[in-house]
Amino acid sequence: MPSLDDLKKRIKSVKSTQKITKAMKMVAAAKLRKAQESAEKGRPYSQKMQNIILNLTKSINDPQNAPKLLVGTGEDKKYLCVVLTADRGLCGGFNSNICKLAKTNFKKILGERKELNIITVGSKGHDQIKREYGKYVIKKFSFKDKKNISFNEADEIGKEIISLFNQNKFDKCIIFYNNFKNVITQIPQAQQIIPAETKNLKESNDENFSYEFEPEEDEILEDLLPKNISTQVFKALLENAASEQGSRMTAMDNATRNAGDLVDKLTIDYNRSRQASITKELIEIISGAESL
Amino acid sequence: MSDKFTVEIISPDQTILKQETSEVVIPSFEGQMGILNNHIPLITFLRPGIITIKAEGEKKYYVEEGTVEFSNNNLLILTSTAKDVANLDKSQINDLIQKAEANLNAQSTDKERYVASYKLETLKEISQ
DSSP states (O other), X not given: OOOHHHHHHHHHHHHHHHHHHHXXXXXXXXXXXXXXXXXXXHHHHHHHHHHHHHHHHHTOOOXXXXXXXXXXXXXXXXXEEEEEOOSOOOSTTHHHHHHHHHHHHHHHHHHTTOEEEEEEESHXXXXXXHHHHGGGEEXXXXXXXXXXXXXXXXXXXXXXXXXXXXXXXXXXXXXXXXXXXXXXXXXXXXXXXXXXOOHXXXXXXXXXXXXXXXXXXXXXXXXXXXXXXXXXXXXXXXHHHHHHHHHHHHHHHHHHHHHHHHHHHHHHHHHHHHHHHHHHHHHHHHHHHHHO | OOOOEEEEEEETXXXXXXXXXXXXXXXXXXXXXXXXXXXXXXXXXXXXXXXXXXXXXEEEEEESSEEEEEETTEEXXXXXXXXXXXXXXXXXXXXXXXXXXXXXXXXXXXXXXHHHHHHHHHHHHHHO
């Protein structure tokens, strides 16, 4: 049985933890609104970009000579995985969910005896992945000091991916991130960006225009595809930022509630043992008086 | 039939503009291009220059690069660098001019030099 003093100290410490988690929840809620807004505002750009590329793809008659970024190298040996996570912890299962999905994929790729390279974005993901797959990590990005994620950061990652592709370092590129569905649900996702996945888009869009291209479509594609990579990375970063705040908000809300429950329980314990000690003293006094 | 069509300028972080217009002039890669209602479907990309949107009053946007699609009387401009010319002040422009001048000499290929020289020209035009 802990002493009264110990209980008092514990109650105090739980209460101050509760204050911290409550404050973090408020901050996350405020940031979430902003992050969610920018994720939603960013969606049209990437969608329209996909659409244009799709329209361009349709008009390519000679797939043999199409840019490699679009159709791939024709091989399936080397993989590049880009894992996007947060730079900060205390956000529930956010980082672990992405890493879990990524690791399942890594295992599959290695199991098929294919070459694996990893780029991590965000320090939390790097910490989790380097334990098992450290030797495959070829580069890590971290935007810890940036307050808001802008297109420049995504472009930096995009350019890195493309330069690796041009050096023939990989055949396929997959990015892992959390898709923001709503505040409580974030879905970890694996998206293949090289070669571009156009299958599911083709069904949704039947309209067929014959476009006028200026300059030639090859040139446009060459200009557009690298941009598309950066755009997809940017979209993933935005979705991730919103998911991180959402996830943190839910986690901190739970933590606050748990701390409240704990305080209630400890207070009852405290009162009980206080009452017990009073009763004990009374009995001692009474029995002492009786014996006189 | 109305002679209007919709123009949208979208940057990665937001929709900058969406409105009805009767004519848009874009700095396409191979030269200035005026777009009117019922233009045939078109895909092209931009060099540094000024997008002029003619509705009631003119709107001008400075861009460095971008992709343009026109279909179904809908003009879509995707760019990460669009800036409203009215909001650019002198010191900002002069900064950009200096950078562009330094940049011009550093380019190696013809294509890069072509783009850089247009950037400089456009900026000088705005500053006047």
